[in-house]
Amino acid sequence: MNSTEWKEKLSSIKDGFSNSAIKSNAGNIDALETEYLGRKGLLMLLLRDLKDFSLEEKKILGPLGNTLKAEITSKLAELKNKFGAGSASSLKNDFDLTLPAFPYSKGSLHPITQTINKMTEVFLKLGFSVAEGPFLENEYYNFEALNIPEDHSSRDMHDTFYSAIKDSKNKDWLLRTHTSPVQIRTMEKQEPPLRIISPGRVFRRDAIDASHSFVFYQIEGFYVDKNVSMADLKWTLETFIKELFGENVKLRFRPSYFPFVEPGAEVDMSCVFCNDKKGKCPVCKGTGWIEVLGAGTIHPKVLKSCGYDSDKWSGFAFGAGVERFAMLLFGIKDMRVLYENDLRILKQL
Ligand SMILES: [Zn+2]
Structure with a gap:
C-alpha cells in the first residue's frame, strides 16, 4: 500500500463511521466502537499499517490517522452520553415503559x-x-x-x-x-x-x-x-x-x-x-x-x-x-x- 492508497482508505473509514454514527442507537453504540477502535477495528488496523511506511511518510500520515481517531473517540463519547452511559442502561432507556405491551389487546363491542x-x-x-x-x-x-x-x-x-x-x-x-x-x-x-x-x-x-x-x-x-x-x-x-x-x-x-x-x-x-x-x-x-x-x-x-x-x-x-x-x-x-x-x-x- 502506498501513501495515496492509505489516505483513501482513511477517508473511506471516516465516511463509513459518519454514516454509521448517524444511524446509531443505544443498542449498537458498543458494536460501533469495536468496529472502528477495537483491537481489530478498521481504524486501528490502518494505523498499524503505518509501520511499513518511511519516517517521512509517517510524519505526514500519522497525524491524519490520529486526528480521525480523536474525532471518532469524541463522537462515540457524545453518542454514549446521548443514549446513556453503558449498553445495559442504554437499552433500558430505549424502551418506553408507558407504551402498551405485546400482545396488543383487541377491542370489543360495548x-x-x-x-x-x-x-x-x-x-x-x-x-x-x-x-x-x-x-x-x-x-x-x-x-x-x-x-x-x-x-x-x-x-x-x-x-x-x-x-x-x-x-x-x-x-x-x-x-x-x-x-x-x-x-x-x-x-x-x-x-x-x-x-x-x-x-x-x-x-x-x-x-x-x-x-x-x-x-x-x-x-x-x-x-x-x-x-x-x-x-x-x-x-x-x-x-x-x-x-x-x-x-x-x-x-x-x-x-x-x-x-x-x-x-x-x-x-x-x-x-x-x-x-x-x-x-x-x-x-x-x-x-x-x-x-x-x-x-x-x-x-x-x-x-x-x-x-x-x-x-x-x-x-x-x-x-x-x-x-x-x-x-x-x-x-x-x-x-x-x-x-x-x-x-x-x-x-x-
Ligand atoms: Zn329475583
Whole structure:
C-alpha cells in the first residue's frame, strides 16, 4: 500500500463511521466502537499499517490517522452520553415503559351494542327488518301522530330537550323521547304488512341515577297486518324472551296505559336470578317478576294518522329498554357503569 492508497482508505473509514454514527442507537453504540477502535477495528488496523511506511511518510500520515481517531473517540463519547452511559442502561432507556405491551389487546363491542345485536338477531329470525330514524324529531312524530295531543298529561313523563327553533309548521323540534316516531315514519312510507324493529338512542330530561339517564337506548318493534291480535303479540314476545333467557322463563302481562296502544300492557318476565328464593333477590326485590317491556295492539288513531284503514289493518307494538336487558344479560346492578367507559369493568363484560 502506498501513501495515496492509505489516505483513501482513511477517508473511506471516516465516511463509513459518519454514516454509521448517524444511524446509531443505544443498542449498537458498543458494536460501533469495536468496529472502528477495537483491537481489530478498521481504524486501528490502518494505523498499524503505518509501520511499513518511511519516517517521512509517517510524519505526514500519522497525524491524519490520529486526528480521525480523536474525532471518532469524541463522537462515540457524545453518542454514549446521548443514549446513556453503558449498553445495559442504554437499552433500558430505549424502551418506553408507558407504551402498551405485546400482545396488543383487541377491542370489543360495548355491552349496549352487544345487547342490541342479541335482541335484533332474535327479531331478524322472526322475519322483522331494522329501521332507523332521526334523533331530532318534531312534536308531530314524537307525540301527536302517536295519539299524545299537546295537552296530554303523558307528555310530562316524556319531558325532554327542546330546540329554540320551530319547524315550518310551527311545531317544536326536540330530541326524541322514544323510538316510536320510527313507527310513524315507516308506516307513512310503506304499505302493510310490516314487521319492523328500530333500536336507537332516546333522550329525556332525567337526572342520572342507578336506573335513569338523560340518554338511553330503546328497541321499538311493531307488526301490522290483517287480524293481528294480542295473541300474536304474546307469542312474539314469549319467543323473544325465551331466546334470550332460556325456555323456563315465564311472561306476565299486566294491563297498563300507553296512548299509542289499545289495549296496553306492561310485560314482566319471571326473575332468572332468584328462582325460588323469593324475598332475598335484589333484582326483582323479592317479587319474582322483572318488568321488561311495554306493549299493546296499535291504537286505531295511530294507524289512521299514517293513512292506514284501521278496519282493514291491525297491529301490535312494543318497546324495550336496552339498558334493562344489558343489566339482566350481564348481571349489572348499576346502569351508570354502561356509560362510564371504565375499561376495568368493560373488559369483564
Ligand atoms: Zn329475583
